[in-house]
Amino acid sequence: MRLYKAIFFFLLFGMQVIAQDASKPSTASKNGTIENQFDLVIQKSNNYQDFKVVKKEDLNLLKKNSMDSIAKFKTALNELKVKFSSHDAIVKGLNDSLQVVKTELKELKSAQNNVDFLGTPVSKSSYNLIMWGTVSVLLLFLIVSLFQMRSAKSNSKSAHDELGKLEEEFDDYKRKALEKEQKLGRQLQDEINKQSKPKK
Known part of the structure; x- marks a missing residue:
C-alpha cells in the first residue's frame, strides 16, 4: 500500500513538473553561439536523480541550430578551400614567374659579364x-x-x-x-x- 502511494505521489509530482515545463517558453533560440545554446538548455532543464529532463522541442531546436551551424561551417570551409586553391594557383603562377625572372636575370648577368669574341662568349x-x-x-x-x-x-x-x-x-x-x-x-x-x- 505504501508502494502504491509512493508511485502515486511520484506520478503526480512528475505530471506537475511536466505541466510547468509545458507552460514555460522554449529555452533554445537561434541567437547566441552553439555553446551558449547548450548551456541554456542544460540550465533550464529539470533534474531527475542523476539525469536532466530536456524538452523535446528545445532539443530539436538545438539540433536544428547545430545542423545549420555545421552546414554554414561546411559552406565556409568549401569557400575557403576554393579560395585556397585559387591562392595556390596564384602562388604557383608567381613562383613560375619568379623562376622565369631569375633565369632572365641570370642570362642578363651572364651577358653583362661576358663579351662575344669571334662568336664565342x-x-x-x-x-x-x-x-x-x-x-x-x-x-x-x-x-x-x-x-x-x-x-x-x-x-x-x-x-x-x-x-x-x-x-x-x-x-x-x-x-x-x-x-x-x-x-x-x-x-x-x-x-x-x-x-x-x-x-x-
Whole structure:
C-alpha cells in the first residue's frame, strides 16, 4: 500500500513538473553561439536523480541550430578551400614567374659579364686579357718595326754614301783611264809618226 502511494505521489509530482515545463517558453533560440545554446538548455532543464529532463522541442531546436551551424561551417570551409586553391594557383603562377625572372636575370648577368669574341662568349676579364695582350704584341711589333726602319734608313744612307763614293771612284777611274788612253794614243801616234818619217 505504501508502494502504491509512493508511485502515486511520484506520478503526480512528475505530471506537475511536466505541466510547468509545458507552460514555460522554449529555452533554445537561434541567437547566441552553439555553446551558449547548450548551456541554456542544460540550465533550464529539470533534474531527475542523476539525469536532466530536456524538452523535446528545445532539443530539436538545438539540433536544428547545430545542423545549420555545421552546414554554414561546411559552406565556409568549401569557400575557403576554393579560395585556397585559387591562392595556390596564384602562388604557383608567381613562383613560375619568379623562376622565369631569375633565369632572365641570370642570362642578363651572364651577358653583362661576358663579351662575344669571334662568336664565342668570353668573360670580360679574359676579353681584357686577350685585348691587352694583342695591343702589347702589336705595340712590340711597331717598336721593332720602327727600329728596323731606322736601321734600314741608316743602312740605306750608308749604302747611298758608299754608292756616292763608288761613283766618285768610278768617275775618277774613268777620267784616269781616259787620260791614260789619250796619253797612250798620243804616244802611239808619236811612234807612228816616227816610223812613217823617211830615213835620210
